[in-house]
Amino acid sequence: MRHEGFTAIHKKMLSLFVLASSLCSCLCRAEDSAMENIVTEKKAEESHRQDSADLLVFILLLTLTILTIWLFKHRRFRFLHETGLAMIYGLLVGVVLRYAIHVPSDMNNVTLSCNVNASPATLLVNVSGKFYEYTLKGEISGSEVNDIQDNEMLRKVTFDPEVFFNILLPPIIFHAGYSLKRRHFFRNLGSILAYAFVGTVVSCFIIGLLMYGCVMLMKQIGQLGGDFFFTDCLFFGAIVSATDPVTVLAIFNELQVDADLYALLFGESVLNDAVAVVLSSSIVGYQPEGDNSHTFEAMAMLKSFGIFLGVFSGSFALGVATGVVTFTKLRDFPLLETALFFLMSWSTFLLAEACGFTGVVAVLFCGMTQAHYTFNNLSPESQDRTKQLFELLNFLAENFIFSYMGLTLFTFKNHVFNPIFIVGAFLAVFLGRAANIYPLSFLLNLGRKYKISSNFQHMMMFAGLRGAMTFALSIRDTATYARQMMFSTTLLVVFFTVWICGGGTTQMLSCQKIRLIGPDGVERRSTKQESVWFFRIWYNFDHNYLKPILTHSGPPLTATLPACCGPLARCLTSPQAYENEEQLKDSDSDLILNDGDITLAYGDITVSTDATGAHTSGTPVGGVAVNSDEALDRELAFGDHELVIRGTRLVLPMDDSEPPLPLDSRRHRHKNETMS
């Protein structure tokens, strides 16, 4: 027996083991193993009970949150958003766990120490001839080795950070993609892409530089307790640059906010989540060759940029590909259809991760493509089921993350709160956001026919909440001093923005008079002037060729292809497209608002079958050959209606006394107001 490896602290446990081992050695081999089994089983049982109790705490926390959300909605209390509420409950439970509960140090989690010279992922331990396998859980700081027993409980309620990335984030991001729909998004596509890509990168570098200055200052006055490289600062910039779609979606749906502003904010926040996650992983990958000094080097920078482009486009391609491929034909079996839809979406995530791309980004684009194509192929029942399923998953995951965020402020043991860094971070986040919004808006306004007005810009500045993605990115790695300081600071940033900015959005909106002032150019036909030329080309291609091939909606290919391609077209168009025509109109009308415009909207589709000589239904408005600005306009318009209606009904069905006005009537009202 070799006890040299034991530290002095473990003497007590050691004596127990000596006792146990001497006890064991006097029993025969068989009884020994039987005894060991029982001890192991008891241990496992105890640990399992503890795990169940821990999980139960979270479930009850969620239950409490749901009940309070209901109460708030019921009483129309809107100064605190539900995610902010979840955080408060998490905070309270965290305080209780940290200060009120003391777990007696029990014998089941005895710890042993042995001196080896490496920390492999798997460790084989030889216990009197038997081999036990151990897996690496993580590093423990020297100061914690002393009270490892006391911290057992706190560490138990600390989840593996990968849980957030692999289990909780995907449904949230997928749901965002699945509910991000057409008209106003595509109308503002250029601006959204600019804010999300250029803006996020600008914000990341601004914050990174400012924080580096801050870190230099701290180093000067001796407040820095560990390494903090420039790449760390950039990493911090990347993770706090991502704005959160959750609160935007909830608050802006509830209030009848201008649709363009909504599209800008929601579109930006969804896409910049994707940008931030790829950006941060590229920065981690930024490592000058054969050098550990973390200095700036052009080659590594370029490589990093290459990684960014590669990962992003790979994830994008994968997400779109899966979304396009998943066209289910199991219409008669909604259960199978829903299960397949769910599994395919999940496998996009896994496939991307396995390929080294970013699953979250892939899932986002998968959701967007599936909403565009696959949704049309689903049976009406499956359309409802998938919507409801992802809505539920999103709701649970989101509230869980926010309560966990609150909880972790007290239960996470390695917090590094540094006042200078925190103040610097708040300032940097503010300036980074400003450097994203105002200059970009100015540049965009040069090209836009309908300008992004200054109150819109202020609103976008104000509503840049940080949320689930920022938290997940920062908790993913808290191994070093720099990362720990970032994590603590990030938590405070998220708390502040969700509580103050989230809670104040309503006030800010009325203060900026956004609800009352109709923006220029919200006319329904305005897409014609607004949309960019490449988008129009893509739209026509999509409408005439992709949709007919991939879904059962849209005009049959026989109508859109030139007459010479007739046989090919008939071959590619599924017979179902003609057969199911009646049915399809129904299932598609589920997508759009039932406001009497349906026949108009589908005029260009239904007339098309005339070309095959099969049957003509509906009133031809302009024939298939139109495919045109009108069709585009109408389709996007309905997509938008859906977004407004679905969002309101699903996310915050609060205004039951005052149902959300259809966009049209709202616009009329706007017009009347501006006219009077």
Next chain:
Amino acid sequence: MRHEGFTAIHKKMLSLFVLASSLCSCLCRAEDSAMENIVTEKKAEESHRQDSADLLVFILLLTLTILTIWLFKHRRFRFLHETGLAMIYGLLVGVVLRYAIHVPSDMNNVTLSCNVNASPATLLVNVSGKFYEYTLKGEISGSEVNDIQDNEMLRKVTFDPEVFFNILLPPIIFHAGYSLKRRHFFRNLGSILAYAFVGTVVSCFIIGLLMYGCVMLMKQIGQLGGDFFFTDCLFFGAIVSATDPVTVLAIFNELQVDADLYALLFGESVLNDAVAVVLSSSIVGYQPEGDNSHTFEAMAMLKSFGIFLGVFSGSFALGVATGVVTFTKLRDFPLLETALFFLMSWSTFLLAEACGFTGVVAVLFCGMTQAHYTFNNLSPESQDRTKQLFELLNFLAENFIFSYMGLTLFTFKNHVFNPIFIVGAFLAVFLGRAANIYPLSFLLNLGRKYKISSNFQHMMMFAGLRGAMTFALSIRDTATYARQMMFSTTLLVVFFTVWICGGGTTQMLSCQKIRLIGPDGVERRSTKQESVWFFRIWYNFDHNYLKPILTHSGPPLTATLPACCGPLARCLTSPQAYENEEQLKDSDSDLILNDGDITLAYGDITVSTDATGAHTSGTPVGGVAVNSDEALDRELAFGDHELVIRGTRLVLPMDDSEPPLPLDSRRHRHKNETMS
């Protein structure tokens, strides 16, 4: 540096570490830690990619299964059940993983061995002054230490057994409870309880005794390679005594099988899952005081019995309590309602586990109670949502378990296939099932007015499939030789019963002429004669008092309580009960078949409000005071309809050309057939 602990096998890895550590030691401390971080990150990333790829294999397996199920349903191929299909796919993938794929031994999973004298749950490893935490994964047999690198991949696709118990099994069991509904179940309650409790215990002991004989024989001829105690035999008896509700539900819904037979089989298989899990844990807990000889002792036996009763009644009480407590009033917010319903069901499981009861059992009774009470309180949208959600979870979990079962036959490394034990087990399982069904049926027939006919008995004998629960119980602990042998044998038993018995059920049914022969006493009014007195008392209490208090359905208390209790009744009855009356009729009619009998069924409910002088609707049939055999009969009858209809629509919506006949018309057909 101390290298004595390294075994000779790890020399190669050792040299790597020496290299790495010497490399590290010449770098300064900061760079060292930075380097280490990068190595750790790379390691973690690699491991994460591998995990994603492994999970992807399972997802694709499930996708393939779904597509094939669809094909089978489409082509009306019914000789192989979908669970059997999932197993076959799992087997194929297992073969590929085992024999076709060779992972080159990579540097990321280097293994290290150190000699210590115990195997604690947590291990602290001191690597040049830094502490790393390791957690116990399990024991590795001596022969495997050599090829641990080769087996890395196989072990990666091996799930933690607790995943089955804590993640996959609960939704399956909950769904079984949630879809187990009234009429025929309660009509046959006595018989079902007898089969499930007495029968399973009898079967467990018969199998245990037979296997002990078998083990003795093996010991005599020297075929036993390790310990095998009598308690192990009993444990084996307990785990293989549980029949599986999955296949019964699927197959019997598809065919129009006699409802009583269906109720007997389904009720028994649902309840005996609960009995088996508690029984097996009691047997594990059976440990004569201060004795490791595993001999029989009366006190320990009694204690074990006490554990059984305690755990079972505790779980039962907890499940029922949660089910009763969850009455949601969030009707305006279906999303919140569904989320709450889901969380409460899950917290039942966790609460039971944390209390030391059995979560699966608690979840079963929670599901049954929620179907009985909470379901009536949900808004129509939430009723659909919860049904669909649990249906989907059940479908995914079930198919996952069955494919994993197939996979594990090849990827599990510690199989012990012993021909004598296997043959003995098959014989014992057969005899155990026979000893359950035939003697009990004989005894039950003495008391039953409508006998369980012999072809029913043969059918019950034949349809005793073993499935998910048996697998989960046997994979839960495969640490000892005995358990490994049990696990391997159990796998074969499950394969055989699912493929042969499951696939042959259709043939067996037509062979036993069960589909054609109408059983005695399927008259609708027969509940009067059949049901046991205590059930009638409970039913009246439930109908008159519990339902009005807990749900918004049923007669208001003002009508059912004596006149003197008027004020109390008015206080307890929610005003909603009167207000929502119209709406409630609608939401309840969703539960039952729309065959014109609805007004009749709710006659006794709607008339009741007359007592309050509020409004009278519907045609009074017998008044509230009836509460009686007729009301009971009618309500149960409709519950049964629901079961048939829901089941057919949800689980196997195959007969689209020949929609399932409502029970009535079927009965009329039976009558006509027997009359002619």
